[in-house]
Amino acid sequence: MRTIRVELGERSYPIHIGSGLLKNIGAYCQEAGFALRSPLLVVSDSTVAPLYLPQVEEALRSQGYQVVTHIFPAGEASKSLAVYEDVMTTAIQGGLDRHSAILALGGGVVGDLAGYVAATYMRGIGFMQIPTTILAHDSSVGGKVAVNHPLAKNMIGAFYQPAMVVYDLDTLLTLPPRQVSSGLAEAIKHGLITDEVFAYWCREHAEELLALDLEALGYALELGCSIKAKVVGNDERENGLRAVLNLGHTIGHAIEAVGGYGVFLHGEAIAIGMAGSALLAAKLGRDRAIYEETVSMLTALSLPIRLPEQYSEDDLMEAMKHDKKFKEGKMTFIIPEAIGSVSIVNDIDEQLVREVLAQLKKEDNPW
Amino acid sequence: MRTIRVELGERSYPIHIGSGLLKNIGAYCQEAGFALRSPLLVVSDSTVAPLYLPQVEEALRSQGYQVVTHIFPAGEASKSLAVYEDVMTTAIQGGLDRHSAILALGGGVVGDLAGYVAATYMRGIGFMQIPTTILAHDSSVGGKVAVNHPLAKNMIGAFYQPAMVVYDLDTLLTLPPRQVSSGLAEAIKHGLITDEVFAYWCREHAEELLALDLEALGYALELGCSIKAKVVGNDERENGLRAVLNLGHTIGHAIEAVGGYGVFLHGEAIAIGMAGSALLAAKLGRDRAIYEETVSMLTALSLPIRLPEQYSEDDLMEAMKHDKKFKEGKMTFIIPEAIGSVSIVNDIDEQLVREVLAQLKKEDNPW
Ligand SMILES: NC(=O)c1ccc[n+]([C@@H]2O[C@H](COP(=O)([O-])OP(=O)(O)OC[C@H]3O[C@@H](n4cnc5c(N)ncnc54)[C@H](O)[C@@H]3O)[C@@H](O)[C@H]2O)c1
Ligand SMILES: NC(=O)c1ccc[n+]([C@@H]2O[C@H](COP(=O)([O-])OP(=O)(O)OC[C@H]3O[C@@H](n4cnc5c(N)ncnc54)[C@H](O)[C@@H]3O)[C@@H](O)[C@H]2O)c1
Ligand SMILES: [Zn+2]
Numbered sequence: 203m204r205t206i207r208v209e210l211g212e213r214s215y216p217i218h219i220g221s222g223l224l225k226n227i228g229a230y231c232q233e234a235g236f237a238l239r240s241p242l243l244v245v246s247d248s249t250v251a252p253l254y255l256p257q258v259e260e261a262l263r264s265q266g267y268q269v270v271t272h273i274f275p276a277g278e279a280s281k282s283l284a285v286y287e288d289v290m291t292t293a294i295q296g297g298l299d300r301h302s303a304i305l306a307l308g309g310g311v312v313g314d315l316a317g318y319v320a321a322t323y324m325r326g327i328g329f330m331q332i333p334t335t336i337l338a339h340d341s342s343v344g345g346k347v348a349v350n351h352p353l354a355k356n357m358i359g360a361f362y363q364p365a366m367v368v369y370d371l372d373t374l375l376t377l378p379p380r381q382v383s384s385g386l387a388e389a390i391k392h393g394l395i396t397d398e399v400f401a402y403w404c405r406e407h408a409e410e411l412l413a414l415d416l417e418a419l420g421y422a423l424e425l426g427c428s429i430k431a432k433v434v435g436n437d438e439r440e441n442g443l444r445a446v447l448n449l450g451h452t453i454g455h456a457i458e459a460v461g462g463y464g465v466f467l468h469g470e471a472i473a474i475g476m477a478g479s480a481l482l483a484a485k486l487g488r489d490r491a492i493y494e495e496t497v498s499m500l501t502a503l504s505l506p507i508r509l510p511e512q513y514s515e516d517d518l519m520e521a522m523k524h525d526k527k528f529k530e531g532k533m534t535f536i537i538p539e540a541i542g543s544v545s546i547v548n549d550i551d552e553q554l555v556r557e558v559l560a561q562l563k564k565e566d567n568p569w
Numbered sequence: 570m571r572t573i574r575v576e577l578g579e580r581s582y583p584i585h586i587g588s589g590l591l592k593n594i595g596a597y598c599q600e601a602g603f604a605l606r607s608p609l610l611v612v613s614d615s616t617v618a619p620l621y622l623p624q625v626e627e628a629l630r631s632q633g634y635q636v637v638t639h640i641f642p643a644g645e646a647s648k649s650l651a652v653y654e655d656v657m658t659t660a661i662q663g664g665l666d667r668h669s670a671i672l673a674l675g676g677g678v679v680g681d682l683a684g685y686v687a688a689t690y691m692r693g694i695g696f697m698q699i700p701t702t703i704l705a706h707d708s709s710v711g712g713k714v715a716v717n718h719p720l721a722k723n724m725i726g727a728f729y730q731p732a733m734v735v736y737d738l739d740t741l742l743t744l745p746p747r748q749v750s751s752g753l754a755e756a757i758k759h760g761l762i763t764d765e766v767f768a769y770w771c772r773e774h775a776e777e778l779l780a781l782d783l784e785a786l787g788y789a790l791e792l793g794c795s796i797k798a799k800v801v802g803n804d805e806r807e808n809g810l811r812a813v814l815n816l817g818h819t820i821g822h823a824i825e826a827v828g829g830y831g832v833f834l835h836g837e838a839i840a841i842g843m844a845g846s847a848l849l850a851a852k853l854g855r856d857r858a859i860y861e862e863t864v865s866m867l868t869a870l871s872l873p874i875r876l877p878e879q880y881s882e883d884d885l886m887e888a889m890k891h892d893k894k895f896k897e898g899k900m901t902f903i904i905p906e907a908i909g910s911v912s913i914v915n916d917i918d919e920q921l922v923r924e925v926l927a928q929l930k931k932e933d934n935p936w
């Protein structure tokens with residue numbers, strides 16, 4: 203088992219990564235300090251619950267915990283205020299008190315939603331993440347929890363740190379291939395922003411990663427979590443530095459908003475966004491090789507790099523204006539300076555972004 | 570003008586109390602550090618907005634701010650997730666960004682709701698309270714923001730401090746008499762828990778207070794805010810000490826929940842609750858004079874001290890079980906030890922509370 207510590211002063215917490223951890227989840231809850239006398243609420247979705255909830259419930263009960271569960275329909279559409287209210291209702295009816303904790307068993311949707319409930323039920327109770335997707339290595343570090351508003355993604359939320367993250371690699375074996383690639387998009391993003399060696403490692407080991415080799419996955423998740431933890435540790439509330447994590451996200455979020463959540467998976471959308479950022483970098487005078495390398499890495503991981511024709515520039519620009527990266531009338535982008543290094547550029551001209559979007563649609567060569 | 574500083578480290582903020590402050594609200598927003606380039610959202614209710622919103626908008630615009638407004642129907646029923654979502658929609662459509670701030674113009678309902686939006690819009694933006702009720706002297710200090718769940722009051726929320734509180738006493742002149750008394754219930758509560766002299770001062774000056782003498786009101790609000798600020802400063806996230814502020818609230822919240830929000834005003838409900846706590850104290854062996862004095866103070870402020878017959882003990886007990894003061898199967902009450910001094914008693918027997926509820930219904934003498 204690998205353990206990473208996210209250093210955030212009194213809100214520091216460990217991430218345990220390894221095989222066969224689910225069966226010890228009761229012991230982890232004890233280690234996290236969750237009271238035995240107060241009910242725990244396990245939140246999961248309709249795909250993950252049949253696969254892993256019985257094990258988790260069993261492990262918690264045998265440790266002496268009372269368990270309440272809430273299962274909602276799988277998919278981004280559930281990351282809504284309506285489901286948030288439903289989970290709140292379950293928590294109240296299940297008798298959760300201030301010493302209770304909420305366990306998020308699932309991917310980023312479960313983590314973000316359950317985390318937002320934990321952050322705001324009785325103004326905040328205990329919280330544990332049990333990620334079951336590769337993408338959730340990203341969402342389980344950093345303390346961002348949220349639901350979507352019909353007009354904009356992740357618009358409603360809080361910063362709220364879990365007491366612990368328990369990452370059982372065995373759960374990843376049931377992930378569909380597109381979800382695997384989508385999750386790896388955030389892993390390679392962590393390489394692209396701060397760690398050239400890791401980014402190239404991902405390309406070299408793309409086959410093992412896509413084949414769910416647990417050794418390779420464990421390493422990629424450890425690196426991905428560590429890099430994110432380091433960035434977040436320096437800027438818990440996203441006042442500056444942490445913005446580098448948004449590489450590919452301004453365009454990516456717009457793609458998700460315009461296409462409708464779920465047409466492209468999150469990682470697929472940000473892959474296109476990362477290709478777009480590299481194009482933007484080239485337009486701003488950075489080396490074209492950054493774009494070529496980025497695209498080859500993404501392609502190796504079976505990720506898309508082209509924007510489909512039907513996404514209109516107008517719609518995408520409009521969506522970006524609702525995005526949090528649009529500050530006081532100017533656009534902010536994370537721009538790659540090299541593989542493994544980025545900078546935050548404010549004041550980016552709207553017209554340049556439009557051009558990039560148009561070029562991203564070109565099938566073979568965007569130049 | 571009186572200024573109190575709530576000391577909470579980097580989250581410290583000033584409370585300005587005085588006459589004629591609304592017309593300078595633009596300057597206060599500057600002092601609070603709100604960016605001129607990002608729209609401000611003023612949230613108010615259907616009673617307060619016609620009275621004071623025009624002045625506030627005018628003052629903000631003349632300072633150079635863009636202003637978006639959201640007005641919801643007055644009353645506790647609006648402290649809901651549905652209205653929360655509506656305000657979020659206005660904020661997004663109005664183009665609020667991370668440098669924007671939300672101004673709560675109104676009583677505790679506006680403050681709690683708008684504060685919860687500010688705490689969670691884009692994971693937290695600027696927030697200012699402009700209280701227009703006496704009761705809001707309480708809700709504007711302490712950083713508790715929340716909405717109600719149909720099953721329990723204030724169940725969904727956060728701790729979130731305003732950047733500033735601007736308390737214009739002139740706005741209190743339009744308050745209906747019951748609202749005046751209700752607000753004074755929280756003021757005298759602050760005396761009852763920590764300041765004997767202030768509690769007796771309230772009884773002596775009850776007539777001036779009820780007649781909205783601004784000198785007396787200014788003093789009462791200054792003392793009320795200061796006492797609460799001191800308690801909160803020692804326990805920002807309600808880990809222990811701060812619980813003393815809940816004097817009268819366990820029973821009070823149950824009365825509100827059972828009667829339906831709005832039958833009794835919040836201050837009226839907690840007045841009955843404070844009478845109940847004093848009765849409970851007597852049952853636990855404390856001096857009966859505490860009860861007699863408490864009741865005389867509440868009566869002087871035109872507050873109720875009797876529970877109407879139709880409130881069944883079963884319903885009230887059931888409501889308390891959903892309350893946050895019910896921890897791991899035991900009841901916790903704040904018990905007066907003397908006028909101006911309380912203690913936190915866990916492990917209170919359910920049966921004793923039932924007896925108190927029954928006695929609270931006796932018209933003349935509860936003994
Ligand atoms: N909080 C953050 O910092 C942060 C960071 C990145 C992404 N996110 C959010 O995360 C979400 C995307 O995360 P995600 O891709 O994990 O989404 P997800 O939770 O919807 O999971 C994707 C799909 O895979 C299924 N699934 C999950 N685990 C499985 C397993 N082990 N086997 C089989 N199927 C499984 C789910 O049911 C779902 O259908 C988005 O809402 C995004 O905004 C948040
Ligand atoms: N956050 C906290 O720490 C805290 C503390 C105490 C109470 N509260 C909450 O505060 C709420 C009660 O506060 P409230 O009594 O101020 O309620 P409120 O905001 O509903 O105001 C009471 C009524 O007075 C009207 N009103 C407000 N200002 C007026 C004015 N100047 N002139 C004429 N009418 C006016 C309102 O429209 C409303 O109808 C409850 O929801 C309670 O839970 C919160
Ligand atoms: Zn992402």
Ligand SMILES: [Zn+2]
Binds near residue numbers: 707755818835839
């Ligand atoms: Zn109160």
